Amino acid sequence: MTNLQLTSYDCIVVGAGLAGLIAARNLQRQGHQVLVIEARNRYGGRMSGQYLPSGQWIDRGGQWVGPTQERFLALLDEYKIRRFPSPNQGKTVLVFNNKRYEFNGFFQGFHEGEVPDIGPAEWQDAMSAWARFQELTKTLPSGYPQSNDHTKKLDSKTFAQWIEENTSTDFGQWYFAYMVRAVGFLGPAEPQQVSLLHVLWGQNCAPQAEHPEAELIHGGAGQIPDKIAAELGERIRLGEPVVRLNYDSAGVTIETTQNTFTAKFAIIAMPPHLAGRIIYHPPLPPQREQLTQRVPMGCCAKILISYEQPFWRKQGLAGVAQGNCQWLELCADSSDPETGVGVIATFVVGDRYIRWRSMSGPARRAAVLSDLAIYFGQEALFPISYDEVDWPGDPWTGGAYAAFMPPGVWTSFGEALFTPVGPIHWAGTEMADRWPGFFEGAIRTGEAAADRIALLLREK
C-alpha cells in the first residue's frame, strides 16, 4: 500500500538528473506547481561529483564543456561557476600495437597539429576514410534522422561494416573504432554494435570539431545539481523510485515505492531504457514500447586517478594519451591548476569493460595503472587516490556516457523517442537533436519540455 498525497500538481517530473531539474526549475519559475521524484538518494544523475581528501574535486560523471554548448555555458554563468581550459600543453602520447609515439597534436576523427609517426600509408588510410566519412555526414539533413530510402540503407549497416569497407590498414580501422568506443558518438559502443546512421547523426549534431572537451569547471560539474535543487527545495523527493504511471486525458497518477501523487502532466526525464521500466496504464503505444527495448546505454566505466602533482608535465607530456592498450584507449589531464593536484580521467569501454569488470578490485586497479605507466611512465604506478565509477553496474543509469542506437532503430522506432503520449512528455539527453549525450543536450530537452508543458497549462 502506498500513501495517496492529496495535493495535485501541475506537473510531476520523474528523474532529478540535469534534464529533470532544469524542466522543474523552469516550470516553477513560471509559477507552476511542480514535484520532482528521484529514485536515488541524491540529485544529478550522471552529473555527480566528489571532493577528495587532497582538496581536489573529481567528476564521477560528465566533466567537460565546449564553446558551442550555449545553454550549458549560460547555466554556468548564471550560477557564477568558473571554468578553465582543459590542460593540454605538451605532447600527446599514442601507443599503437605496442609502439609508443609522442607528438604535438591530437586526433579524434578530425586531427589537429602534428601527425604521429605511424607511417604515411597508415595515416593516409585513416585520413582518406575520414574525408569519405565527412562526405557521408553531409547527406543527412539536420534534425533527428528521418526514415527514407537513404537513411534506411545507412541504418541497416553497423559502423564496423563501414570501417571494414573504407579502411585497409590496422591503424585506419582502429582510428574509427577508437572514435566510437573512446570518444563516443553517444554511447560509446563497439563499432559492431552501433548503426552507421547513428554515428553519422552524432557526428553532425555533436561534432568533436566543436571541441566539446575544451574546458573544465573549477569545483566540478558535480556542484551544479545542488544549486538547481536549492531553488526547488521541498519540491524534490529523493529515494522514491517511480514504479507505475496511470494516465488519461485529465492527467497522471504516479506511484512510487512509498506514495501516490497526481498531476495534470508528467515529464519523464531519464534514459529511454529506464523510462521503459515504469509500468504504464494504459500501456504505451507499441512503437514506444518497442523503442525502449532497443536503446542500450554505452558500456563504460570512468576512472579518476590522482597524483601529488601532474608529474607528466616534467617530461613535456600533456597528460593526454590515446592508443590500443589492453585496457585504456583514452586518458585526459583533468588537473585543476588551483589545487596543484594531478588528475587523470580515463575510461574502460566496451568489450574491455566486460573483461575488466570480471576481475577482482585489486586486479582492476593494477590493470589501469599498468596501462597508465605505458602512456606516462613508472610514476603513474603511485597515485594518491584511485576512484572507479562503474556506471553499467549502477541500476539508476545502466551505463555511460549515454544511450546509442543499434541498426534499424532510428528508422523504425525513432519518432517514439520524443513523441508525447497523452499527458506524458519525455526529456533527457538521449532525445536532444543538438549535443545529445552531453549536458547541453540534457538542458535543451529539459527546457523544451518545460516550455511545452507551460503552453499546455495555459490552454487547460
Ligand SMILES: Cc1cc2nc3c(=O)[nH]c(=O)nc-3n(C[C@H](O)[C@H](O)[C@H](O)COP(=O)(O)OP(=O)(O)OC[C@H]3O[C@@H](n4cnc5c(N)ncnc54)[C@H](O)[C@@H]3O)c2cc1C
Ligand atoms: C562517465 C560519464 C562521462 C560524461 N562526460 C560528459 C562530459 O564530459 N560532458 C558532457 O557534457 N556530458 C558528459 N556526460 C553525459 C552527461 O553526464 C549526461 O548527458 C547528462 O548528465 C544526462 O542528464 P539527464 O538528466 O538526461 O539524465 P540522468 O542524469 O541519467 O538523469 C536521470 C535521473 O532519473 C533517475 N531515475 C531513473 N529511473 C527512475 C525512476 N523509476 N524513478 C525516479 N527516478 C528515476 C535517475 O536516478 C537519474 O537521477 C558523461 C556521462 C558519464 C556517465
Ligand SMILES: [Mg+2]
Ligand atoms: Mg544528469
